[in-house]
Every structure is written in structure tokens, then in C-alpha cells.
Amino acid sequence: MALRHLMSPLDLTVDETTRLLDLAYDMELHPETYAHICEGKRLATLFFEPSTRTRLSFEAAMMNLGGKVLGFSSADSSSAAKGETVGDTMRIVSCYADICAMRHPKEGAPLVASMRSMVPVINAGDGGHQHPTQTLTDLLTIRSLKGRLDHLKVGLCGDLKFGRTVHSLISALSRWEDISFVLISPEELKVPGYVREALNAKNIPYTEVVKLDEDTMAGLDVLYMTRVQKERFFNEEDYVRMKDFYILDREKMKLAPKDMYVLHPLPRVNEISVEVDDDPRAAYFYQAQCGVYVRMALILTLLGMAPEHI
Amino acid sequence: MSNTGSKREGSTLNIGALREGVVLDHIRAGYAMTIYKYLKLDKLECTVAIIKNAQSNKMGRKDIIKIEAPVETLDLDVLGFVDHNITVNVIKNNEIVEKRALKLPKQVVNIIRCKNPRCITSVESALDQVFVLADEEKEIYRCRYCEEMYHPKIRK
Numbered sequence: 001m002a003l004r005h006l007m008s009p010l011d012l013t014v015d016e017t018t019r020l021l022d023l024a025y026d027m028e029l030h031p032e033t034y035a036h037i038c039e040g041k042r043l044a045t046l047f048f049e050p051s052t053r054t055r056l057s058f059e060a061a062m063m064n065l066g067g068k069v070l071g072f073s074s075a076d077s078s079s080a081a082k083g084e085t086v087g088d089t090m091r092i093v094s095c096y097a098d099i100c101a102m103r104h105p106k107e108g109a110p111l112v113a114s115m116r117s118m119v120p121v122i123n124a125g126d127g128g129h130q131h132p133t134q135t136l137t138d139l140l141t142i143r144s145l146k147g148r149l150d151h152l153k154v155g156l157c158g159d160l161k162f163g164r165t166v167h168s169l170i171s172a173l174s175r176w177e178d179i180s181f182v183l184i185s186p187e188e189l190k191v192p193g194y195v196r197e198a199l200n201a202k203n204i205p206y207t208e209v210v211k212l213d214e215d216t217m218a219g220l221d222v223l224y225m226t227r228v229q230k231e232r233f234f235n236e237e238d239y240v241r242m243k244d245f246y247i248l249d250r251e252k253m254k255l256a257p258k259d260m261y262v263l264h265p266l267p268r269v270n271e272i273s274v275e276v277d278d279d280p281r282a283a284y285f286y287q288a289q290c291g292v293y294v295r296m297a298l299i300l301t302l303l304g305m306a307p308e309h310i
Numbered sequence: 311m312s313n314t315g316s317k318r319e320g321s322t323l324n325i326g327a328l329r330e331g332v333v334l335d336h337i338r339a340g341y342a343m344t345i346y347k348y349l350k351l352d353k354l355e356c357t358v359a360i361i362k363n364a365q366s367n368k369m370g371r372k373d374i375i376k377i378e379a380p381v382e383t384l385d386l387d388v389l390g391f392v393d394h395n396i397t398v399n400v401i402k403n404n405e406i407v408e409k410r411a412l413k414l415p416k417q418v419v420n421i422i423r424c425k426n427p428r429c430i431t432s433v434e435s436a437l438d439q440v441f442v443l444a445d446e447e448k449e450i451y452r453c454r455y456c457e458e459m460y461h462p463k464i465r466k
Contacts, residue, residue, distance in 0.1 A: 085434050106430040108455025112437065127428045129456055 004302055005114040005121045009135040009172045017172075021140050023310045024290070024297035028144070031064065034296065037305060038067030044097035045071035046089065046113075047124070048080055048104040053266065054124050054133070057288070058101045061295035070097065075105075087116035094118035099303055101133075101295075102126075120302035128164050133298065134265055135168040137291040142222055144290065145261045145283055150177040153219050157184040157212055157246055158226035158271055160191040165265045166226055167195050174204055181206040184216055186245050188238070189228070212246050214255035223248075223256070225264045225271050225284075249273035253281065263287050328401045331356070331378040334389070335397040339363050342373035348392050348421065349384055351377065381408075387415035391451075392462060414449060417442045426458035 006012070012020065027034050043062040047055050050073055059069045072078045079089060086104065090113035093100055101122045102110045107129035114121040125131040143149050154173060156166050160183055170191075173179050181199070183191055183206055190208060199206050209216050217223065225248060233239040248262065253276055264272055264284040276282050300306045337345055342360045351358050357378040366372040377384070381400045389396060390412040398410035418441050424431045431437050431453070440454035451460040 085436065086430065087434075104430070105428070106433060107426065107428050107457075108430040108453070111455055112430050112434070126430075127456075129428075 003118070003120060005110075005117070005123075006132050006298065006302065007111050007114065007121075007123045008130045009132040009139075009168055011132070014175050017136070017139065019306075019310065020136065020294070020297050020301055021143055023300065023306055024140050024293040025144060026310050027064075027293045027296050028290075034065055034300070036066040037300065038062065038065035038303070041065075041067040041099070041303065042097040043067055043069045043071075043299065044093045044100040045069060045073075045124075046078070046093060046100060046102045046104075047071065047073045048075040048078065048102070048106075048109070050074050051103050051125060053288070054103060054131075055101075057291045058122075058124060058133075058295050060292050061299055064292065064296055065299060067098075067299075086112050089113070090121065091116045091118075099299055122298060122302065128162065131164060131168065133291065133295055134165050135172050136294045136298065137287060138165070138169050138224070138263060138265070139172060140294045141263060141283060141287040141290040142261075145286075146221055149173065150179065152176075152178075152221045153180045153182065155182040155184055155217065155220045155223045156226070157223060157248075159189045159228045159232070159242075160185040160226070161189040162229060162232040163226045166224070167191070169224065170195060171198065174199065174202055179204060182216060182220065183208045184210070184212050184246070186210060186242060189242065212248070212252065217252075217256045217260060220257060220260045223260055223262050225262060225268070227264075227267065227269050227271060244270050246271050247273060248276055250275045250279070253279050256281070327404055328376050328378060329404055330380075331376065331401050332381050332384060333399040333401060333406075334375040334377070335372070335399060336366070336369060337373035337375065337396055338393065339369070339371035339373055341393070342375055345373075345375060345389070345392060345396070348388050351375070354379055354383065381410065386410060386412060387418065388421055390415050391418050391421060414443055414446060417454070418451070422460060424453040424456060424458050424460075426453065426456050429453060429456035429458060431455060 045055050045058050055073060062069050075081060086109045094117050097119060099120045101124040102113055103124040104110060104126050107127040110121055110123035110126050123130055123132055139149060160166050170181060228243045230239050247270055261281050261283040266284055266288060342362055346360065359376040361374040363371045364374055391414065394412040394414055396412060398412060399406045400408040400410060420439050422441060423439050431439055441451040441460055442454050444450050444452040
């Protein structure tokens, strides 16, 4: 099998994505079938910047498959601190592990690593560029809850300008039929022009609104909330003004459709009130669980060990 | 016409004819030196003549570069990248024997640098600077690593 890496969600065709999600779903239903499948295999988690959630979900995924993990969780504890290039680090790690997940603050670093690697490399987030396993997680969550990825009306709310998960999810979902978007954001945080152009080019319907109210939520299958990230703002004043722009609470949820699921890539700050957690439509913790299944499926697929029948 | 001399013809400055070589015509006025730099003409030993602000029916003003060297010595991919509207005339025995069409190359290596401070190339200088043609119609290139957009300035 030719060596395959995953740098962007669009590296996988629609068919390949569907097969991956099928496998992830089967893993959720029959975890015992896969509990020892990766015995003797090692996953290296090379995290040049801290990301506890993503790293732990990769490690949990490999452990669920019966494999072992090794790696580091910050650049300080790697040879990058001594000035080693990403390519050299990867070449060395190729000798120690069977597959690698890499997070790096510099955009394109995992691609550089994949060019030198002898084992599959998964981009676990490179700066503001790509985070494909988050997108695959979102797709799996939506499909598991709604039973489909086509014929959906998806609302995305919050920071739509800087939120890479949003841009990535829009481009990934746009490949399925009859998808429409409701883009909910303050004027200052609207989606970038290129996202709008891509939607126009594919004739995908979307509306842009500022208010998150009953009218906006009408007919939504999914509401994807995002956090306004402090580090994106140049001054504190703008951040303070934006951070509480949207707060999804129990009152707002009363106005939402009965079958509208709420997703969030987490961590949240104020945008989803804790009281919403008990609502059966709150799917963000289930989404975190889906993140493990999708990474399990991805590890198995890239290792060339995915069962043929799924 | 002398091969080395120059003279005024009306308002046009005529720099000698070329017996064998390449004439790059229809360069946007003011961009001859940019083209000179991109083609690394300073590295060539041959005669190179740069004509600035020549009169042009089509463009009003234009620049022209005459190079006394075989066309194979020039990187036409780079020229296509910088401005594919430039006319490349191949000269032999004082005659234009061929007009080469320029097109946008699929990728350019180490011609431009990625300006994204978050790109891996900003910290690893040994990496090739690779830009890939992402949209031929809009003439957009993207950094191979971080996908930062580049729109060749000369054509704006």
C-alpha cells in the first residue's frame, strides 16, 4: 500500500470519508472487535505546541485499538529546542513509530514532515491552517445524530472570520447534496471573502445574519457554536465587546427546533451556558467522544488495516 | 542598422538590431528591471539591452528587453509567472523566426517567498519556496505549505 498522510479534510474523497465514518461508527457500536487490532503498533504524538484535548484523544484512540503511544507535548521537550528541523525530527521518529500525529504552530509543518517520513503523518493542527481530525469529528457527530450528511441546514455561530474549524467544516460539508448554511456572526467576524466565493461558485445557499434568535434558528438541523478567541484580537476592548455577543442559554434553546443539535469544537467560554448541557440536543460532549472514534478509524485506515467489509 | 549603436528615430530610441537572440516585447512600462531580476539576466555574459518607456500603439508605453542569447538560456516559466502577456520573439539572422507563447507555470520554485509569518518556511530557511497555481483563471498561486495566496503584482 502506498504511504498515505492526512493534511486536510479534502485529502479524502467523499467515498473515502464515508468509508472512514462507517468504520468509526462501527467502532462506536463494537469497540471490542477493535480492542487488540493494533497490538504491537506505535503512535507517535509530536506536539510542538500544547493541545491537551487533541493529544489525549489521539492517545486514547491508539490505546482503544490495543496499540502504544510515545511522543512529546511541547517544543521545549523536543529537539526543536536544539534547532532540529521538522523534517529531521520526523525522519528520526519514523524509526520509532508506525504512525504519527503532529501538531505544530507553523503552518505547513506537518506537510514538511510527511515529505521526509517513512510512516503515515496526520496533521493534528498546524497554526490557523488545517485541523482535519476536528472536521472529521464534526462530520461523524452530525452523521451519527442526523443519520445523514446531505439535505441539511447548518447554522454556524460566533467567530466565523478566524475560526478555521468553521471554514473547514463548510468546505467539507459542501461536497454533499442539498446543504445550506446560516452564517451567524457580528459584522466584524463574518466569514472571509474566499469562503463566500467558494459557496457562490458551487451555488450553495447561505444567509448571513447577526442575531441568534427564533427566526435564525428556524429549520436548522445543526447549530455549530464557536468561541471568540482572545488571541485573535489586537486590543482588549474589541475582545470584551465580542466575547459575550452570543450566549446560548436555556431560554434560547426553548426557541430552537426540537431536532436541532448543538455542536461546539470546545473549549467553550461563555457562548454556551452550562444549563444547556442537560438539554438532549446538546451534543458537544458526544462530539468529543466521536473525536476518539474518528481518530481510531483514521489510524486504522492509514495503517492499511481497515477491515474490507466496512 | 548598427548592432551596437543607438540613434533617435522620431521620438523612438532605437537600440541596435539583434542578429541572434530574444526580444521580450510588450513589457509593462516600468517593469523591465523587474523582469531583468526575475530572469537573472545579470548572470548572463551576453549583451542585454533594456529599453524603457518605448511608444506602443497597444499599451501607450512599454518596456522592451533584447538579449543576445539563445531562448533556451531563459526560464520562460518564470516569465510566464511574472507576466504571461509579454511577447517572446526569437530572432535568427535578424529575423523573427518564432513567437513563443507564455503560460502560467503549474508551480514556481524559489522565485517568490511566502510572506505568511506563520508559515513553516519563515523558520526553516533550507526549505524550497514552492508556489502552486491554484486558480488559472484568477491567476492565483498558493504556498505549497501554508496555502498563503500570491497574486503576481506585475499583472495587477
